[in-house]
Amino acid sequence: MESVVSQPTPETLAAKASESYRAALSVIETVEPRIAGAIRSELADQRDSLKLIASENYASPAVLLTMGNWLSDKYAEGTVGHRFYAGCQNVDTVETVAAEHARELFGAEYAYAQPHSGIDANLVAFWSILAHRVETPALEEFGVRQINDLSEADWETLRKRFGEQRALGMSLDAGGHLTHGFRPNISGKMFHQRSYGTDPETQLLDYDEVARIAREFKPLVLIAGYSAYPRRINFAKMAEIADEVGATLMVDMAHFAGLVAGKVFTGDEDPVPHADIVTTTTHKSLRGPRGGLVLAKQEYAADVDRGCPMVLGGPLSHVMAAKAVALAEARRPEFRTYAQNVADNAKALADGFLSRGAKLVTGGTDNHLVLLDVAGYGLTGRQAESALLDSGIVTNRNAVPNDPNGAWYTSGVRLGTPALTSRGFGPDDFDRVAELIIGVLTKTTPTTTKSGAPGKAKYTISDGIAEATHQAAEELLGNHPLYPGLDL
Template sequence: MTGDRTLRVQGGASHREARGAVFAVRLGSRCAPSRASPVAVLPRVIRILPPRRAGLASSAPYSATPVNLYTLNGNRMFDRAQSTIANVDPEIFAAIEQENRRQEDHIELIASENYTSPAVMAAQGSQLTNKYAEGYPGKRYYGGCEYVDVVEQLAIDRVKQLFGAEAANVQPNSGSQANQGVFFAMLKPGDTIMGMSLAHGGHLTHGSPVNMSGKWFNVVSYGLNENEDIDYEAAEKLAQEHKPKLIVAGASAFALKIDFERLAKIAKSVGAYLMVDMAHYAGLIAAGVYPNPVPHADFVTTTTHKSLRGPRGGVILMKAEYEKPINSAIFPGIQGGPLMHVIAAKAVAFKEALSPEFKEYQQKVVENARVLAETLVKRGLRIVSGRTESHVMLVDLRAKNITGKAAEAALGAAHITVNKNAIPNDPEKPFVTSGVRLGSPAMTTRGFGPAEAEQVGNLIADVLENPEDAATIERVRAQVAELTKRFPVYR
């Protein structure tokens, strides 16, 4: 460091001299300059290489030490021009840059992942993170909440409009906490709940024995019939026999449309509440391309990321009569101060989802999923339930004599990201599995259409047929690189 405004980097360039230049960021290996990421587009920022460390071979030409913001003519910690991630913490900046490069260069097919807009990320990175706001709009335990009240009320109003809900709580920090909020408000430990079996595509929070929901409540599970659709008749018999206080609908690995109206009738017949966890399908539901559970359910929970394409967080929608107990369950029941910066990002995402463009996007999500599934079937793979009617599909790999774990690794080497997933009645262990779960939201966000979805399906099949062949992996990786270059995430 040679002054209050000049950062010397190896190679002689100063901060002033290097304005507008882009240097590579190294974290253990040489890497070329990448496309600008949302964290690296600020003006007059150099991408700084952290000091070389013993054992980390690299031929990268630049290195620098972090800027000491307390020695630059006083405290510059809050100077936006100086206090960048690159200046303050090159190691974290390098990791963020590498993750940005991974997202740009890999085809993302994990059904629960998507790309948020720069506007959503800007809201989440705003000064609202500084504000404590225990309570609800107009009823806070802290002063100075007049502007965060505006933010939270906008989020509430927009999500109610988006799904046609009577009431909403936008404070849950996750989908799991949204589910817990409903349980905490409406149930007592030892009550009986009924949810979809995790082994048949349900979710941990719907009564799995390893989850709080399975430890606090008596759980009855329903599943799939011989056609791998939800066995509604069996579910009705279970409800009549066990008289659950609450029935949970929704899934994490189920491709068909769920008959929420039928499940609501089953719940009503035994005097049970119906809670729908629509986390995976929320974006499709908002766009009208998947059945809306809100008219039928007492409570509807969701995440705000996945197909909804917002920040990571949760929401509870409910009938107006349940607003007070749900609000009390979230605060002060299971959470303290809300994350106002995340709620702002939720509000931005809800506004985006209310646009005509979002509906068009979700229509493309469903079409791309259909084409991807049909392509895989043509290549000899089986889709659980025979097809997809949503954004997600579960692929049975047994015909290719490969496990989900091995398929995930081989596809990852080819820069196609998936997750291993159990299929119904899977003989393999949960960390091995006989299937993979695929989803179309992320690839559709980056602009893929039916032609690209078909190409991706063929690339997947190529890898699964030759998972240990280096030449196949390299060829597929090259085609992935061509696709991702044509369709960047952030421009």
């Protein structure tokens, strides 16, 4: 008869986590007490604020504890079974398990767990696409055996052949990301870039317009994905556009990977079956450690495996271990419930704003984020972000389509539901959050400049509003404690 291993209760797990963190902090204090203090303060700050930043979440104690171990001490450049350092057998196990969970979770043919961040994952993807396109016609033409042996003159020839390595991605003000080919970012140095935006009236993606631009521009890479677009994307249509113009379809799902993992996005809205390469971070809606992943069709596997040394150095083995734990958590049935709750809560937050007369980009949401246009309150995004922070509500300012205030001051505030959903917030709580936010914005006034014109950064909040909002936020947070039972 098989023995049954009893699962520890939440109370037991919290007690064990408390013991572990207290022990760790006591050791840290013997070397640098200020760091131990900052760690304790960060937990207190996160417990005491309404965290609505769409790119943030709360990792489990198991994920967080996995990062503090001896795997941090090991160099392991290369790939599983093919390292440039000896003694990497345990790292091989870690990377194998992380990649296995990623493949199974997302239904991917291949997974690469080494990228340290989202930009690293994107750079690996970009260079993998270039390597694949180079090697398909055969490197023998240039008298070399692998892409790393190409001379600068060879690269110049290839750039011209590839139409100056053109990339087409979503514009920043429509919700795209800096790493999708924009000039200030390294991706903008690699590619001649153009952008597609959204419909001026609906602020939704116009696939016919994307196709028109692609036919005209003929990109080498068509990039789909976003950081501030509050709607789903039809990746089947994006794949059709890419195929028509001979482009490689790359999808950056860093923001919505948890909704893909949790099967909220399926069919045409799941990028993995349709894209050649998919990149993601492992935090945000996935609730893992800060890091990246690359998922790809099998034909790209050998090219992606060259991420080290082409883009990356030694992988962060302790973080890969934490990725494996987080991905294992995401394969549990309860994660699907969580992912659906994230989407339902975003809808409740959007409805809460709309019922109070607020203006939202695209008029709502069907993913994990809401983009609030604050121009109607006479505020810039920077003023709104700061006033909300003063009131215990953590958000980030964000550009809206055709934003007159640009990318620094902006006219919008981006809000996401993954973090507070992890704390157990439900639709009624998010309606209350919307009420609190509107209450602050309607009582915030821009401070005028010396000329008497409204300023873009400074502001005043009516007396007592910030304090009252703080108190109301504390009541909400008290109903849904962060890491309940964890006592430092």
